[in-house]
Amino acid sequence: METAETSDEQFVERALAGDADAFGEIVRRWERRIYALAYGILGREEEARDAAQETFIAAFRNLSGFRGEAKVSSWLHRIAVNQCITRQRRARTRAENSLEAETEGGTRQFAAPAHVSPAHQAEGRERTEAVRSAVSALPPELREVIVLKEFEELTFQEIADALDIPLSTVKSRLYTALKQLRLRLEKYDAQAARV
Amino acid sequence: MNETEKMNNCERAGELVAYFYGEATRAERESFDAHLAACAACRDELAAFGGVREAVGHWRAEILAHAPALSLADTFAADARREAQHEGRHKGETAGAFVVPQNSASSSLPRRSARAALREFFTLSPVWLRAGLSAAALVVCALAALAVVNAELRWDDGGLAFSTRFGRSAETKSAPDALPAPPVEKVYTQAELDKLVAERDAALRELEDTRAQLDDSREANLIAAAARLEPASAPKPPSTPTGNARRDGRAAPNAPAARQRRPRVERDEDDVPRLYDLLIEAN
Numbered sequence: 030m031e032t033a034e035t036s037d038e039q040f041v042e043r044a045l046a047g048d049a050d051a052f053g054e055i056v057r058r059w060e061r062r063i064y065a066l067a068y069g070i071l072g073r074e075e076e077a078r079d080a081a082q083e084t085f086i087a088a089f090r091n092l093s094g095f096r097g098e099a100k101v102s103s104w105l106h107r108i109a110v111n112q113c114i115t116r117q118r119r120a121r122t123r124a125e126n127s128l129e130a131e132t133e134g135g136t137r138q139f140a141a142p143a144h145v146s147p148a149h150q151a152e153g154r155e156r157t158e159a160v161r162s163a164v165s166a167l168p169p170e171l172r173e174v175i176v177l178k179e180f181e182e183l184t185f186q187e188i189a190d191a192l193d194i195p196l197s198t199v200k201s202r203l204y205t206a207l208k209q210l211r212l213r214l215e216k217y218d219a220q221a222a223r224v
Numbered sequence: 225m226n227e228t229e230k231m232n233n234c235e236r237a238g239e240l241v242a243y244f245y246g247e248a249t250r251a252e253r254e255s256f257d258a259h260l261a262a263c264a265a266c267r268d269e270l271a272a273f274g275g276v277r278e279a280v281g282h283w284r285a286e287i288l289a290h291a292p293a294l295s296l297a298d299t300f301a302a303d304a305r306r307e308a309q310h311e312g313r314h315k316g317e318t319a320g321a322f323v324v325p326q327n328s329a330s331s332s333l334p335r336r337s338a339r340a341a342l343r344e345f346f347t348l349s350p351v352w353l354r355a356g357l358s359a360a361a362l363v364v365c366a367l368a369a370l371a372v373v374n375a376e377l378r379w380d381d382g383g384l385a386f387s388t389r390f391g392r393s394a395e396t397k398s399a400p401d402a403l404p405a406p407p408v409e410k411v412y413t414q415a416e417l418d419k420l421v422a423e424r425d426a427a428l429r430e431l432e433d434t435r436a437q438l439d440d441s442r443e444a445n446l447i448a449a450a451a452r453l454e455p456a457s458a459p460k461p462p463s464t465p466t467g468n469a470r471r472d473g474r475a476a477p478n479a480p481a482a483r484q485r486r487p488r489v490e491r492d493e494d495d496v497p498r499l500y501d502l503l504i505e506a507n
């Protein structure tokens with residue numbers, strides 16, 4: 030099966046026509062990015078993996094409802110964001126949304142490349158952890174827009190469509206999120222400089 | 225620089241996001257470029273946002289580099305083939321005629337349980353709906369509880385009154401030393417009174433007859449015993465209560481009837497003068 034030239038929309042058409050491998054190809058293309066998106070919003074590896082799986086399962090179940098009016102990527106993003114919002118609400122209901130406090134278990138400590146010195150590795154890990162912590166500390170509505178913009182590089186209009194909010198709200202939320210992240214990261218940098 | 229100093233109070237700060245992400249129109253971009261040359265606050269904020277973006281970008285790159293494979297692609301493909309075979313068997317079609325299921329989950333894909341769906345429904349429901357459902361559930365439980373205790377709610381001269389049978393029985397059980405309630409006096413009709421009087425008279429009569437029979441049988445037994453012990457020519461007067469009663473001039477209420485039923489031999493013995501009486505007369 031040729032994959033590089035085939036668009037997502039063509040794969041959906043094939044899947045609808047009975048190609049058993051077509052939807053699997055869409056999954057291969059998007060699973061890592063959808064996982065990253067979910068991780069950015071949810072902040073926990075386990076939750077992100079479950080949300081990504083649920084996203085593709087929901088997409089597969091509703092494949093016949095895909096009209097082709099939007100891009101497959103936007104459609105998948107919308108499903109993924111809804112999955113993440115659902116999980117966030119569940120977590121809030123269970124009062125388990127302690128993303129700030131969680132540093133072990135669900136939070137993945139990524140390994141640095143081998144050519145980076147241990148001191149830089151540690152510094153990089155700390156910085157990454159600071160970013161993760163700063164993003165996770167954002168209110169959910171701010172976290173969603175900043176992740177959709179920074180991770181998926183969606184346009185303002187695509188974010189507005191995915192979240193079903195006005196364009197002006199997207200801009201104001203993005204501005205607020207950037208300001209809060211700036212303050213948190215600068216505070217972290219100041220503390221790191223003192224140490 | 226503290227947080228207050230970092231606040232961008234520029235009136236054009238709202239335009240900064242579109243400029244920063246490259247989504248401003250050409251005219252907006254040119255206008256904002258001119259503004260930036262004169263506004264240090266916006267320049268500072270723009271530079272800071274660049275640093276934020278760089279940091280978030282590094283984090284994203286790390287996430288993508290270590291994103292786990294979900295291994296869903298093969299699962300979907302296998303499931304789709306299985307679905308196609310299933311459809312083909314049922315429709316008598318060849319194995320290539322795969323049709324994407326219409327909003328239906330395939331067999332190997334995880335299905336949500338009813339409990340999970342219900343939990344999700346409540347989780348995602350707005351607060352007013354959850355509050356309404358909770359209130360309705362409470363009302364149903366309260367009504368069920370009232371039905372169980374057989375509650376009675378009434379409005380009379382004394383105001384609103386609420387009582388339950390369960391409560392009354394519980395109150396009685398909890399206060400065993402309490403005085404019992406006074407008995408209610410039953411009212412009888414004249415016919416019932418007459419019937420009761422007749423029943424009482426019949427019972428009295430029966431009691432009298434029984435008592436007389438007992439006296440007769442006891443007297444007969446005594447006479448028979450005396451007759452066996454004494455010769456017939458010199459009979460001893462039996463010292464029976466009956467004799468004493470006759471001496472006293474008093475007779476039991478049933479004496480006449482009992483005397484009538486006595487045998488003739490017994491009457492003859494009574495007619496014989498007693499030694500005690502003769503002695504008294506002689507003195």
